[in-house]
Amino acid sequence: MSLTSSIRNIDSAHFYNELGELISSTGHGLFAAKMLHLVDKLVPVQRVELAEWTLDERQASTLEIKPLGSAGLEEALPPTQPSQYQDDHPLLEKMIEMNDSLLIQMNAQTSSKHPRYLSHQCHLVSRKANRRCVITFLRPPAQRLFSLAELSFLKSLSETLLPLVERHAQIDRQACQKNLGLAPSSPLTAIEQSPLQREFNERLCLGDITLSAREKEVCLGLLTGGTVPEMAERLSVKNSSVETYLKRAAAKLGVSGRHGLAKWMVGA
Template structure:
């Protein structure tokens, strides 16, 4: 595909539709696939890998490489036979000294030990502090290398794509952090509920009082912060039924309402 035809494609409504799809997919699992669809229509590409590198610039080493997504015809690009230490990765030297965004071309090497090294590749790289954001585009060695015209076009396109991978990485981190926090809170809540349940049954066993299963469930639900409407929805009954269960339990325990139930729990 010529540079002129690629530019013409970029000016078409379909390109902006594909770009909108890519933008809307930042932070989710379809991002890499959307990027491949967009790029492949402009410069034939068999596979795309998206990654975030964290570098120790003083030690000239890689602290971490996070895969942000991968899409394409993986059967065209078999996995390498050997994986060497990431600090000898051919991209590292180029990325350490960069200031502005880079395009790094690497042609296929038949016996390359590196990931995807046996394929032709074009790497678009941006820098944010000690992080590098990398869009790696591949073709199998049986296909032509990326031409100078295609590389020039991809360098122009990187002004659009690199900010999007940075946004994708940030959004993914935020989602992962939120998921981790929610999981921790849920775990803590379950632990607290479990401890409260044990205390509730312990207190109940010290009396001669017998509560029905529903009365116990309502008492525990209200003690752990649930509201009458929430308990009603959970048990698939009316609000008035929850209030009835609470009144019955409270009467048996010799207390009044939720406040009295809480006082009973602490032995007041």
């Protein structure tokens, strides 16, 4: 079946049955495989990879690239290792500047310093605050490029797929927050059991924001009047490490420094 006829038949009951299966798999391990199964029948792809990026937009840098699942042929396409080159990633500049959802095509680069980019790629990207949800469809370099008709179709399909990936990422974050809440006691156990900790966690949930355990510890320590040296001694780390945790947390919260953190806490 040609791509044109596939688009013409997009309203078929079979397509919507598979779309329903994809929706029902949101938040589960089969989500990426279900997406690949749905898309590959319409636009042939060999692999799909899902990720959520957290950016420091002020510094135009990457704070975290969190994998959300993948499916397809690994032998034809080596696994992605984004942590090795986060801040010179070819997508970073476009992600920093984007306002609306993007479709980004990257053809195979025979001389690329990143082996990953020896494959043909189509990236669908959505933006919410400093987060970017990314769907990457890949083809081995021996296969043809994505055609304009295929790219147009994937762009239209992104209006359905990207909100599902955002929901998938949200469920993943909520699961991580729940796990953190059940983790063994930390150096700030007393604070974590206080009303301030409960209010802090509620504010994070309302903003759909995820902080690491150390980022939370530093924020809570500063909110209770602690200094950077005091936090460093309490956590047995260097002052610079505390400042790094604070910087990362501030970027996720969209604030600057202790004053900004306090204003965020009271909802200002």
